[in-house]
Amino acid sequence: MWKFILRRFLVMIPQLFLLSIIVFMMAKAMPGDALSGQEINPRANPAELERIREDLGLNDPWYQQYIRWASNAVQGDFGISYTHKTPVMDVIEDRLWNTVFLALVTLIFTYMLAIPLGILSGRYNDTWVDKTVTGYSYIGFGTPIFIFALIMLFVFGFALDWFPSGGSVDSKVDEGTFAYVVSKINHLILPALSTALIATTSTIQYLRNEIIDNKIKDFVRTARSKGVPESNVYSRHILRNSFLPIAAFLGYEITGLIGGAVIIETIFSYPGLGQLFLSSVSLRDFSVVTAIVMMTGFATLLGTLLSDIILSAVDPRIRIE
């Protein structure tokens, strides 16, 4: 197992290297650079812009820029963000924790909703309960998040005024106090819930289908004929097996959420990575763009590895050698 994990980590190196070249070339292929926003500033002296470009090395051929960037990046230095005028890692760090918290709370909400609903609809399939749950999950599947999030915002943020309508924390509370934590959580609930409510579909459906499949498997029939009480049949035999795909997907889910929820972050003015990524692309802040892509790329590789490890841990039939 350790060997396997080590091997996977070693494979990541060429993968990330390839990713970095692709990202770098594509970023450079976009028209404009971090200074083009100034092209329409009549007070900006074009000669000055050229001087700054020269200083920043933006006029060099891409492979020279790439080598310079890569040799710094392997030492953990992703350069300076031109828009934020501060090291890229600082910019990202500011946002990263917001995104991580949002992702975690979203994940918790999603599972809190999806698992009971999936179990109910699988166990009582084709009853009205199942039909309601399936109906809900299809509606969730078909609802665009940007509309749903806005509706949630207007209902709970404005009309009922239960939750704050934007930001990640109330600026009046002091860091480190209990009120600060409460305020943080309070700001998280609405965006997390908005995502979770319509992100449950796949989990519900997987769980439901697995349970229905397992219900008629031989080992279940055996258990029933042995006289195992119905509740034990479900909890011991069916559910355990049905959770396999859910567990396997956990790794992917986490990486998916780390990438940042652009739309949710934008609507709730929640400063996270997704929003940073989008604005950095349109402002051509290449150093931030490449750093975020590399980070999410790494997170994805890590997520798949995590999924494999979870799978082997919960399913004794799968062995990683």
Next chain:
Amino acid sequence: MKIKSYSKVLSALAISSLLLAACSNDTEKSSTKEKKGKDVEQVDTSLFPTKTTNQGEPIDGGHLTYGLVSDTPFEGILNKVFYQGDPDNQVITFFDEDLLDTDENYVFTNDGAASYEISDDNKTVTLTIKDNVNWQDGKPVTGADLEYAYLVLGSKDYKGVRYDEQMALIEGMEEYHAGKADSISGIKVDGKKITFTFKKANPSVTTGLWTYPLHKEYLSDVPIAKLESSDKIRKNPIGYGPFKVKKIVQGEAVEFEAFEGYHRGAPKLDSVTLKVVNPSVAVKSLENGDIDVASISADQFDQAKALDNVEILGKVDLAYTYIGFKFGHYDEKKAENVMDNPKFEDKRLRQAMAYAINNEEVGEKMYKGLRFPANSVITPNFKYNNKDVKPYEYDPEKAKKLLDEAGYVDTNKDGLREDPDGKEFKINFASMSGGDIAEPLTNYYIQQWQEVGLDVQMLDGRLHEFNSFYDLLKKDNEEVDIYQAAWGVASDPDPSGLWSRSAAFNYTRWVNDKNDELLAKGISEEAFDDQYRIDTYNEWQELIHEEVPIIPTLFRYTTTGVNKRVSGYDYLAERQYKWFNVGVTEEAK
């Protein structure tokens, strides 16, 4: 200084305006034209009031919440020397300011933190900082602080874009900038006094001089290259404006408290919270009192108008939209514009295209009256705007006549005109994406040109993203025949930066001897006489109107919503001192 912002939002967010319409009880359909401002001398600009009407006495301990309307967090570079995006500037406005105030024409006055004097030969400017002007840590603001700003701006390590031509005119500045000198010989400091000596007299000094100091004592231990990323700029900035920064939630919010030692007197508010609000919820937040002040976009204008608790103030923005013709290319070696593309050399063709489009209707219908036909490329909030020059009025018959005269006639009877040689005449129109109006507007113009028989097509059949668009212009892509763009203009009326023979920003590449002459006259020594300068720019605007190297299309209003409990807010006051007078006459909600 204005940087045009461009849409970064997913078009999906447009849906928000629908929801807003659904949420607001839109019963009042009053025309904005009923509201007349007090300021009637400049007719064009009086569609909205510019000051709050609340005359009540501000309460003690008042608190105001300012909504910074933006779809991204502010970057947090809280210094005028370094900041890049407008959101940061809005934050800076509360705690810091320039040394010189300006009047409604953006000309310096002696009412602010410093007074100034210009020598008889117009080459020396002396600023005297008032005695009671102190930084928020109690240290006095001195001439050395302003000098330090110049030393930073001119330094090799400075990566911003604010080193401009006005600065380069200071004696010794170019030498310092090139690294040949350790100090700037043309700047002399004596305590609270600072003197600038210029190589050449330039009337733009009364509008364009850099007067924003840096707290030398506080900042000088940080190397210049590290200043912009230092905590002293980003987390604990010290200014001398009406409010002190108490706390910053990075990118989201700032808490301010009154600075009692402010040189104009203690501010009327005790504290201010600034927070970022998404454009899609700005009006809603105004309605429920979460925020007291927020700018309002054209999309949300109708909803905002219907609110009972909010007053709408408006002013004409320092910007114009235009349609430009491509005349040639920029010769980088000579640093000069060269006119070598004869496609639009006949000015009757250009005039015809101007007569063919109806900007009145564009402003009324598409922009809900928040934009109006532009008569010139100097915005109407300047006294330099030539009121006698009228916008090209919609007159398709005249357009057709001009085209006939110029020889652009339909020879093959396909409904579209051929060029004077009888060849097909196609015009590629480049236009930028961003916002919901961009595409219908472009199509509208194309349609109107087709009505007079001109075959205009959208370049590549689509709109171009901001960066790609300016890339096409900058590199003088031969596919582009005409384009639509906008300029935000600085408070300095001198148009040379966009119009001179040597200007790289002169994207049309139009050059004209008369133009060169008038631009030079506008910044000559004689132009210190204001009437002379006004006459010069009037003549220049007539030239532009006659030659139509660009068609000025629209001027625009910017509007802001202010809660009715707020008093003393003046939307016209460009400089920071506007926050000092602002109070609230009752508690929130």
